[in-house]
Amino acid sequence: MPVSLSHPDTFVARHIGPDESDVAEMLRVVGKGSLGELIDQTIPSTIRLRRPLVLPPALSEHELLERLGEIARKNEIWRSFLGMGYSDCITPPVIQRNVIENPGWYTQYTPYQAEISQGRLEALLNFQTMVSDLTALEIANASLLDESSAAAEAMHMMESSAGAGRTAIFVSDGCHPQTIDVLRTRAAAHGIEVVVGDAGASLAADGSTKKFFGVLLQYPATDGGLTDHRALIARVHAEGGMVAMACDLLALALLTPPGELGADIAFGSAQRFGVPLGYGGPHAAFFACKAEHVRKLPGRIIGVSVDAHGKRALRMALQTREQHIRREKATSNVCTAQALLAIVASMYAVYHGPKGVRAIAARVHGMASSFALGLRELGVRVVHDRFFDTVRVEGEPARVQAWVDGARARKMNLRRIDARSLGVAFDEVTSPADVDALLAVFAGGAAVPSCEDLARRASAALAGLERTSEYLTHAVFGAHHSETEMLRYMRMLESRDLSLAHSMIPLGSCTMKLNATAEMMPITWAHFNRIHPFAPVDQAQGYQLVIKQLEAMLAEITGFPAVSLQPNSGAQGELAGLLVIRKYHETRGDGHRDVCLIPASAHGTNPASAAVAGMRVVVVACDEKGYVDLADLEAKARAHAKDLAALMVTYPSTYGIFEEEIERICAIVHDHGGQVYLDGANLNAQVGLCRPADVGADVCHVNLHKTFCIPHGGGGPGMGPIGVAQHLAKFLPGHPVIPVGGEQTIGPVTAAPWGSASILLISWAYIAMMGPAGLKRATEVAILSANYVAERLHPHFPVFYRGKRGRVAHECILDTRSVKKTAGIEVDDVAKRLMDYGFHAPTMSFPIAGTLMVEPTESEPKAELDRFCDAVIAIRAEIRAIEEGKLPRDDNPLKHAPHTAESVMASEWTHPYSREVAAFPAPWVRARKFWPSVGRINNAHGDRNLMCTCPPIESYAAE
Numbered sequence: 001m002p003v004s005l006s007h008p009d010t011f012v013a014r015h016i017g018p019d020e021s022d023v024a025e026m027l028r029v030v031g032k033g034s035l036g037e038l039i040d041q042t043i044p045s046t047i048r049l050r051r052p053l054v055l056p057p058a059l060s061e062h063e064l065l066e067r068l069g070e071i072a073r074k075n076e077i078w079r080s081f082l083g084m085g086y087s088d089c090i091t092p093p094v095i096q097r098n099v100i101e102n103p104g105w106y107t108q109y110t111p112y113q114a115e116i117s118q119g120r121l122e123a124l125l126n127f128q129t130m131v132s133d134l135t136a137l138e139i140a141n142a143s144l145l146d147e148s149s150a151a152a153e154a155m156h157m158m159e160s161s162a163g164a165g166r167t168a169i170f171v172s173d174g175c176h177p178q179t180i181d182v183l184r185t186r187a188a189a190h191g192i193e194v195v196v197g198d199a200g201a202s203l204a205a206d207g208s209t210k211k212f213f214g215v216l217l218q219y220p221a222t223d224g225g226l227t228d229h230r231a232l233i234a235r236v237h238a239e240g241g242m243v244a245m246a247c248d249l250l251a252l253a254l255l256t257p258p259g260e261l262g263a264d265i266a267f268g269s270a271q272r273f274g275v276p277l278g279y280g281g282p283h284a285a286f287f288a289c290k291a292e293h294v295r296k297l298p299g300r301i302i303g304v305s306v307d308a309h310g311k312r313a314l315r316m317a318l319q320t321r322e323q324h325i326r327r328e329k330a331t332s333n334v335c336t337a338q339a340l341l342a343i344v345a346s347m348y349a350v351y352h353g354p355k356g357v358r359a360i361a362a363r364v365h366g367m368a369s370s371f372a373l374g375l376r377e378l379g380v381r382v383v384h385d386r387f388f389d390t391v392r393v394e395g396e397p398a399r400v401q402a403w404v405d406g407a408r409a410r411k412m413n414l415r416r417i418d419a420r421s422l423g424v425a426f427d428e429v430t431s432p433a434d435v436d437a438l439l440a441v442f443a444g445g446a447a448v449p450s451c452e453d454l455a456r457r458a459s460a461a462l463a464g465l466e467r468t469s470e471y472l473t474h475a476v477f478g479a480h481h482s483e484t485e486m487l488r489y490m491r492m493l494e495s496r497d498l499s500l501a502h503s504m505i506p507l508g509s510c511t512m513k514l515n516a517t518a519e520m521m522p523i524t525w526a527h528f529n530r531i532h533p534f535a536p537v538d539q540a541q542g543y544q545l546v547i548k549q550l551e552a553m554l555a556e557i558t559g560f561p562a563v564s565l566q567p568n569s570g571a572q573g574e575l576a577g578l579l580v581i582r583k584y585h586e587t588r589g590d591g592h593r594d595v596c597l598i599p600a601s602a603h604g605t606n607p608a609s610a611a612v613a614g615m616r617v618v619v620v621a622c623d624e625k626g627y628v629d630l631a632d633l634e635a636k637a638r639a640h641a642k643d644l645a646a647l648m649v650t651y652p653s654t655y656g657i658f659e660e661e662i663e664r665i666c667a668i669v670h671d672h673g674g675q676v677y678l679d680g681a682n683l684n685a686q687v688g689l690c691r692p693a694d695v696g697a698d699v700c701h702v703n704l705h706k707t708f709c710i711p712h713g714g715g716g717p718g719m720g721p722i723g724v725a726q727h728l729a730k731f732l733p734g735h736p737v738i739p740v741g742g743e744q745t746i747g748p749v750t751a752a753p754w755g756s757a758s759i760l761l762i763s764w765a766y767i768a769m770m771g772p773a774g775l776k777r778a779t780e781v782a783i784l785s786a787n788y789v790a791e792r793l794h795p796h797f798p799v800f801y802r803g804k805r806g807r808v809a810h811e812c813i814l815d816t817r818s819v820k821k822t823a824g825i826e827v828d829d830v831a832k833r834l835m836d837y838g839f840h841a842p843t844m845s846f847p848i849a850g851t852l853m854v855e856p857t858e859s860e861p862k863a864e865l866d867r868f869c870d871a872v873i874a875i876r877a878e879i880r881a882i883e884e885g886k887l888p889r890d891d892n893p894l895k896h897a898p899h900t901a902e903s904v905m906a907s908e909w910t911h912p913y914s915r916e917v918a919a920f921p922a923p924w925v926r927a928r929k930f931w932p933s934v935g936r937i938n939n940a941h942g943d944r945n946l947m948c949t950c951p952p953i954e955s956y957a958a959e
Contacts, residue, residue, distance in 0.1 A: 007060045012774035015514055016781050017861035026788040035780045041805040042783055044660050047690045054556055058771025061518040072527035074542035078411040080532040083390045083425025085147050085176050087272040090428050094483050095347045098490050106340055107500035107515055110715035114315035115898050115932045116835050119493030120714040121314035124302045126476055127346035129949040133471035134252040135266040136259030137288035141299040143342035144285035145568050148182035148751035150267040153298040154244035155183055160296055162213030168193035170212045174221030177736045178751045185747035189614035214242045223423050224390030226465055233262040251388040253361035256465045265289045274348035275341050279543050280533030280752025282717035282759055284338035284345055299334045304951055305942030307935040315937050317946055333608035335571040340713030351486050354472035360428055364389045367426040367435055369461050370454035374439045387461050390425040406441040413535055474950040496933040498840050504860045508811040508843040508853025509654055511684050511706035519709055519765040523758050533752040534737045547754055550764045558700055559693030560723030564732040568755035573701030573720025574609035576733055579746045581646045581675045583731040593645040599628045601653035603679045615645055626655035626801035628665055637672040644674040652682050652809035654847045655801040666696030683707040685810035688776025698725045708763035717756050781858040782810045789856050792869040796876040811855035823882040824889040830875055835898035837871035837922055838930045867924055893917055898932040
């Protein structure tokens, strides 16, 4: 036998579902002899990449984990006292193992199909209740991206509510520096003046707030100081403005909440509720407001409704506010939120309960109070008498530097606020020994009292701002404090949700592919998840290595020479890319260019992102085959030539086809002075076969949570890095604390320098294990799978668009509209009936109303594709029975889907079809049945009777 040194177990074979024999059979069905022939028919030959990707050879899973272990050890875990909105915390092991590390939680999709999403919907409702309680405001959403971008959402929300003539916002200089700079970045696109200053001193009681539509305060301030803002808030309201407060969620367990102070909006980060630092993310932002502003609240709201049987059921409420629907009229482009991290934070509150959360807050405050007393006894000046967890210390510059150096010698990071002051922030992991060590640094050799002794003599530093109201009073926060109870509660919720652990999720434009275990494991390693995002870069050399290598990988894959990893969602990547284009025009004296051309076939977030970037949207028509209408594009580019800023084009398009004339499209825009923004949401059809930069694009964002395997987590986390051409590199996002980006940066778009840095590890690992050949193979199989599904289903539900040579890209649109007329069946009925077969529905009524957009991905095996196709075909047969009069139009398996176990087991069954048809419509269903926990949900009832916090316990008893 010949000697072999090649690894016998390759990751590529584990990731790609169809094996060689499956591929051969699938090719036979689509009528091609090889993958190469199919790709030649799918992608225009003029844009094909004619060489292999220049990337390192593929690693095995074992090799990858060993390599990442070496990289992780390059990061140094110092004790962080930096604060600034980021705190080390303790993730309860029961939550880490059973949520963060559990594919039953992290592979779910956004809960658009609510009947099979009741578990995460309940967890997110708990999150909203927690936020509403702690902030004392009536309405909360189900999380945003991070504190700084949430501040920008608050700014836009206040601006949209303002009267005429108010074009400025006052921002307290007590806000975190990253928040101030993100506000400036976002305000510039809308011509909003940002005035930063001391709110108490600058906003005197003389009508000086009348020019501002809003005032934004930090509570506590970034340096720890606590101010009673009641009088200021009342004055702003009297003069017609609004007030938003950035809050520390843990501090609100002890402090008078913003709602009781009179604030209109409260926001911040839920990170310290059990979510690791992770060098900046992902972390869920929270956002709450008064009830009167609910229609303008950004992001998703979980609401309580009822199902077809009158049973309480949860759903996403008021979806008409979403940017996909409002498009260019949207005031926010939020798409992915940090749902998984919001779930973790909500579970933290459930596990600890009100007493536990208060005890944690009291301990953190106790550490800070003891430290402050110790400093005073050492003769060191403590600036603020009132604070929660952060103590500001002043001294002569040389003495301050000596304190910093002394702390570094003990591997402790302090925040240098300015030459004469430091900030020292305490957190959940701080111990009395840490306080003793800190005091030794400040003592300079003098005798130091112990933290334990100081704690006996210290008093709380909250005078006049102590909280008196209750919170977390709902039963869910009092029932699961033992690990046994908590484990069972999380498992119960998990069982109500369909995820990739159950079956394929064929959502077009969302790329629900395998999130491999080996990719996920490193994100919970301490050397990755305990690093503060503002730690000195020399302490994060492992992260820096991954960041630089991933930037290079994405540069090679997209063809762009410069990459920013900062945007922490696809929509934020769109915004960052458009702001880069705006800055480019401004530096050339073309700041008036503000028209953005967007084809009708573009991705759903594009118009909203253009509007948020301060651009005017002009829609370009598509022809009857789904291609961009070149004549219409030419005419509109010519008509707007003086003001043309950009074209946003999705490639391949949301219609599931490759534009044959993409190079001509880019040339037309360039000829009229614009730049081309290529939406990379569908990059899964390009990697290794063609590149965005090569077709003529200037900017492209990359959805790492689609093509590069970051799991969707029930609606986030995500990452949306951007690649840009060389002439745009100098405008890439920057940061006020850690220098990144270009020399003429647009400013930061998110709170952390590299966005949600810890999940960059997932995409780095995916690319490293796939290697150049594996990445290309994945793209080829993704295209094959889509064409296989299209061929199997076309006789039953016609495929809406195909390319010029009869092929679809990585997704296809099924036209289900005809059955509405012939059988009274809506696309929603088909989607709900698929649940009875054990499947999540494809993307529904997008981009075309009444259709289903299917994306099978490369990681689903042929057997699963066949099960899905068989289910769709069987549903078409059920519809045919309605058309032929064998089943009534109003009483059939589709109209009553999904069927719950409770409804099927009811003593009375009056339907003209059997219980077996209802519950077990296909052979494989009986072997692994997934039961929806509620029946068809009444959406209208939920919107008419909006309830977005946990209902009172009495209502459960009544039910």
